[in-house]
Amino acid sequence: MVLTDLRQGQKAVITNLAITNEVVKQRLLHMGMHEGEKVCVKCVMPFGGPVMVEVDGQYICLRRKEAACIGVR
Amino acid sequence: MSSYIALFGNPNTGKTSLFNNLTGSYEYVGNWSGVTVEKKVGILRQHGVPIVDLPGIYSLQPLSRDEGVATDFLLTEPCSAIVNIVDASQLRRNLHLTVQLLEFGKPLIVALNMVDVAEKRGVKVDAEKLSRCIGAPVVPVIARTGKGTKELVRAILSLSEQSGEREHVAIDYGQDVEAAVQKISEQLPDDLLASKRWLALQFLEGNERIHAYLQTYMDIAPLVAVRDEAQQALGRPLAEHIYDARDKWIVHAIETSTVIFQQKPLTLTEKIDAVVTNKYLGLPIFLTFMYIMFMLTFDWLGSPLADLLDQFFSGPLTEWLSKLLTLVGASPFIQALVLDGIVSGVGGVLVFVPQIFILFFFISLLEDSGYMARVAMVMDRFMEAIGLNGKAFIPMIIGFGCNVPGVMAARTIEQPKERLLTILLLPFMSCSARLPVYALFAGTFFAKNQAIVVFSLYVLGIVVALGLAKLFSSTLLKNESSIFVIELPPYRMPQALTLWRSTWDKGKGFVRKAGTFIFGGSVAIWLLTYVGPKGIGVSMDDSFLAVIGGVLAPILAPLGFGTWQAGASLITGFLAKEVVVSTMNIIYHAKDMDLLQGAITQHFTPLSALSFMVFVLLYIPCLATVATIRKEAGSRKWTLISIGCALTIAYTISFLIYEGGKLFGY
Structure with missing residues (x-):
């Protein structure tokens, strides 16, 4: 399953970050998005817009394209 | 040092x-x-x-x-x-x-x-x-x-x-990494400012900045070999390994020092976010916020305050000054310089201080509450469509205050292409210095719909900017992907003191500019109206300013304002856009806003006034912005493109509005 499969309010654990863009990946790592962390989808913007997630008390907004590369369980 | x-x-x-x-x-x-x-x-x-x-x-x-x-x-x-x-x-x-x-x-x-x-x-x-x-x-x-x-x-x-030795807490990164650190440290030159262990670790981690830095001092190839070797021995990326070692150490430090007595989510932030970043309400809420901001600035609160200030400047202040000047026996030349030059020029701009402070207050509110990052999120989908990302919207909002910090704020955008694009489109964000021009013209010709007219000008600026972004991102700058990741801070109740300071801080630049730049400019402009090719004390139409402005007049005629007065104020407006108003005050000998409004109704029609406002919105970034763009973009070519685009677009749109409007019989 990937992050975009989660509905608003659903929680999961990150299993892998298969993001190809190195800058995005580094940013997410710096902000605390690591394998094994709990993630919760807070809201999803319309028309394929970005998603807002919470990781370790931190709110992060990323695009759906990248969220689809984050495996969760 | x-x-x-x-x-x-x-x-x-x-x-x-x-x-x-x-x-x-x-x-x-x-x-x-x-x-x-x-x-x-x-x-x-x-x-x-x-x-x-x-x-x-x-x-x-x-x-x-x-x-x-x-x-x-x-x-x-x-x-x-x-x-x-x-x-x-x-x-x-x-x-x-x-x-x-x-x-x-x-x-x-x-x-x-x-x-x-x-x-x-x-x-x-x-x-x-x-x-x-x-x-x-x-x-x-x-x-x-x-x-x-x-x-x-x-x-x-x-x-x-x-300042002596400090007990070093060194994390042990394991045999392979420590051996690599050792090998790299031995090869580093001795005269570097930074510690060798630190440099070695940052290099191993893949810090490109350190890579480039070391390259200027030595041959980097042996270091790269050491790094590859260590990576091979580990069997996984070095950065990950180093991160994990640090994380383990950190988790231990936190476990020893921190008590979590209760896991509480950010309830307030969640509640606010449920509304303002709501799937359907997010964008309408942001637009409503902007609308209220404009109504307060131009209609409900700002205009009445500006009128009061104007009455004070044109009434009591001018009287006192003229009495004082007569009392000290000032020559008629000095009297004219002070009353027709400085009071008209500087006062004409200071009148708009209340409106500008209201605008700055709202921008500060956006910044201090935590809503700013949410705006970036709400706007991202839209910005993506034109080849930018939501983060670029933050410099644009700051640009509504002043373009210079807006251009600087573009530094946070990661991708060089998106950053350059954001810098290029910033001059189209209508800054507060353009506000006096709108307030004057919209107040004269569109008094009933002032806020709406001005709001449409701001929107026009945004539309032009985004159109240009789309054009550039699909032609000249198309070989780079757009990315967007942003941290959303928890909301904070803005404190009155911080808000005031933040508002004052932005506003004082405007006031200071009136005291220095516009003061000096007003004196210079007045002198240019006072002397002419035929001598001193000539009538306005024979002055140097008329000659200079007259050069532009025929070019501007198709836009509906082909007078030397308009030409002259547009030229001086390059220094700072509010100088357009100062110049008009001086040229039309207006002591207060009513007189000036009377004067401009004789030279403009509602249609040409609209065309003029559009031209002022778009025509050229001010001097300070041009200098900042040159520095931040680091390229003369792009600075010239920015100016060239602005002039072309301004001329075209104003032309279409005026000539189109005439066809429709306005």
Whole structure:
């Protein structure tokens, strides 16, 4: 399953970050998005817009394209 | 060269607030990541020690221009100690930077900020224990209120007095990495500012900035070989391995020093977000906010206040001044210079101070509450469609205040292409200096719909900017992908004092400009109207200004304002856009707004007034903005493109409006 499969309010654990863009990946790592962390989808913007997630008390907004590369369980 | 104390920390942890407390300065603060984009030097109050505030970073590996400023500081500037500000409610993430700074080897103090926020969220950090774990002093502070500043100053002073060896807490990265660190350290030259272990570790981690830095000193190939070898021995990426070793150490430090007595989510932030970032309501709410801002600025509150001020300037103030001048026996020349030149020119601009302050108040509110980053999120989908990202919207909003800080704020955008694009489209954001022009013309010709007319001008600026962005991103600059990741800070109740300071800070630039630039400009413009090719004291139409403006008049005629007066005010408007109004005041001999409005109704029709406002909105970035674009884009070519685009687009749109309007019979 990937992050975009989660509905608003659903929680999961990150299993892998298969993001190809190195800058995005580094940013997410710096902000605390690591394998094994709990993630919760807070809201999803319309028309394929970005998603807002919470990781370790931190709110992060990323695009759906990248969220689809984050495996969760 | 004096040695600095440097302030490091994650974005949005309160570095600048702390800096202001320590130095007594009023640098710009806000509640989103990337408020500070350039290093700022201050002096520690009463102790004369220079302190540097740096842009926020997550790690010493820079991903954007502003972050590069922080890493470069470590590499090139002497610093005697580091104050690392750490958000107590986000310890784990924050300590990753602390570890890297500890490895840098300079004396370090941790300023543990937001202990109050952390406690509200159910996290209590024992500063004593944390200090023992990380081997550096830890001082709890609350940067927003200034609590703990005294203790921090004391700790800083005692630290810089010792300035000797510090007990090093070195993380053991395991045999393979340590061996590689050893090998690299041996090859590094001795005359570098930074510690060898730190350089070696940053290099192994893949820090490109360090890579480039070492390359200027030595042949990098042997180091790369060492790195590849270590990676092979580990069987996994070095960066991951190093991160995990640090994380283990950090988790241990947190477990020993922190009590989590209650896991509480950010209820207030969640509740607000449920509304303002709602799938369907997000965009309408933002637009409503902007609409209220404009109505208050131009209609409900701003205009009545501006009228009051205008009455004061044209009435009592002018009377007093003219009496005073007669009393001291000033010559008619001086009297005319003061009353027709300075009072008209400077007063004509100062009248708009209330409106500009209201606008700045709203921008400050956006910045300080935490809504700014949400706006970026709400706008991202839209911005993506034109080849930009939501983050670019933040400089655009700042640009509504003044384009110069807007261009600077583009530094937080990671991709060079998106950053350049954002810089190029910023001059189309209608800054506050253009506001007096709209207020004057819209107030004269569209008094009933003033706010709507002005609102449409702002929208027009945005539409042109975005259209241009689309054009550039699909032609000249299409070979780079667009990315978007942003941290959303928790909401904070904006404090009255911070809001006022922030508003005043932006507004005082406008007032100061009126006192210096526009004052000088008014004198010069008046003199140009007073002397002409035929001598001194000529009638206005024979003056030098008329000659200069007259050159432009035929070119501007198809736009509906082919008079030398319009030409002259547009030329002077390049210095600063509000000078357009100053010049008109002087040219039309207007003592107050009513007289000026009367004068311009004789020279403009509603249609040509609209065309003129559009032209002023778009025609050219002001002098200060051009200089900033040149510096930030680092390219003369792009600066010229920016000016050229602006002139072409302004001329075309104004032409279409005027000639089109005439066809429809206006």
